[in-house]
Amino acid sequence: MKILILGLGNDLLGDDGIGLLTVRALREELGGSEGIELVESSLSGLALLDLLIGYDRAILIDAVQTGRAPPGTIWRWRAEELGAVRAPSPHYAGLPELLAIARALRLPFPEQIEIYAVEVADPRTIGGALTPAVRQALPELVRQIRERVRKSLSADAIPEGQPGKSQAGRTIEDG
């Protein structure tokens, strides 16, 4: 079992750095664990294909602006569901397409890709810091992913529906 925990975003761009900061925090707790790789990337779109190849499972962490929830809200989706999600981040634009490519070409690709995304307030100002609501969401996000990974490792499989379609797009209020 090889698990990729991939933080996406840009730490020069204020709230857009939340994915990278989450991975940095997780590295302190999970770094060195057998079978877990923690990666930060500012690449986007189709470059993700290269990053995802070779893993059994992947967790992506990113910033989004859906405008449908207050900043700091944590969203959880599965990759397959993204087509239906309004305004997903272009960091993984085409993720369902990537899955389809990987299947068509029989590439060694994660069977399950989960996305943890934080609703952000300002991801466009260079040199900006995290806004307060997003900063407050960070410990909760780290906790959720840590628990998720521990469960995965002990069960060695993601139990159906956890977090499955029943919880798709559900907002989890921060704190």
Added chain:
Amino acid sequence: MSRREIVIDPITRLEGHGKIHIFLNEKGEVDRAYFQVPELRGFEKFAVGRPAEEMPQITSRICGVCPTAHHMAATKALDDLYQVDPPPAAKKIRELVYCTFMVEDHALHFYFLGGPDFVVGPTAPKAERNILGVLARAGLEIGREVIGVRKQLRDLITRVGGKVIHPVFGLPGGIAKPLTPEDREAFLAGADRAVQFALFSLKLFEDIVLKNPQYVEWIRSEAYTHRTYYMGLVDDRNRVNFYDGWLRVVDPNGREFLKFPVRDYLKHIAEHVEPWSYIKFCYLKDVGWKGFVDGPESGVYSVAPLARLNAADGMATPRAQEAYEQFYATLGGKPVHHTLANHWARLIELLYAAERMQELARDPEILDPRVRTLPTAVPREGIGVVEAPRGTLIHHYETDERGIITRANLIVATQNNATRIAMSVDKAARSVIRNGEVGEGILNLVEMAFRAYDPCHACATHALPGQMPLLIRIYNPRGELVREIRRD
């Protein structure tokens, strides 16, 4: 006046986010189509007060799509800032890495982003107009090769340059470390594979696109044609070069209009501001801003693959030169004004970049361990330029005597192209939308005009979408506000 608005959003497959607004009049015909993007804020403010030496790392992190281009433009601006000329091996290694990046990026665009329009067909159902549609027609083996060759080339860049987003490579006056014989072997192998890949891709384009009269008609149609100026970097013999050279501009008849070192860019390039867009529209100062119109009297110019081919007299490698000649013979001589010809031009450039990789990797001098000239001059101002995959990219820094930035300016590729892109979207919309009919295939024909430039807004803007607050105002010919659109 009543208008019906159609918003094409998001622009599928584009790395970044843009919006096209099309306004129809009472007859259901296009009144005007607007192309707009949000813009990244605060770069200048962020750069001021930082050491110029941080810029190659910082600017490469602005953009998740072409970090290597920003890294290289910034590194060259530092050469200029400290008035140092890197040793020959350093320049060759930089160009080798840069050409590797160009192959990888152009391959991505053709197969994943632009290719679906042609290989699958512009009026095919949306669900098929994607890389999977391309694979269905071209074969799964090609898909594995596209992914395989890109991975090999990306690994090469990482091998000598460090992580693409956090490069440990360019320094003022040279690069961080010399090339080892093992590195060189790896590049030679990658280059050979890249050349085969490029030749195969051109053959695919010929078989699927050029042998289909309908596609050729689309490429040549008036809807996708603008008679503008073109700009690109050329070497001492006026051949296309991605890494260095002169900025050359040809007029709409293909005659040389300007040829200047990037140091003089402010003498020739100016920026026009429109009320409906945050992006600044570049134009040629020597001609002047006449609006969103083409022709020799209008200062609109274009960059990116087609513009580079038009602005040069040829390609510096043999097979790319053959392809270049075939390109102009097929499309009716120089310059070619058809926007959709960008896709073909991109493949010719892919071949050039691959052949250039071979040449550089074979050059014995590339193993010379002298790869750095130490800067000694007092810094003041530095300007660097490269041809990014999407067109000319300029970095300009001013510093105090300690090298701390006091002013920074970037002109990114999409900004150079912004005017012509806006014109293309408008013109394509006019030609394909009649009587209010806007089927799925028709909308794609409008987007195709846009996609051909491979515009990337990850640096002109950031990639994250959502409803960026924006105000659109529309004026009548008398300057009166007739419509205001607010997006909060």
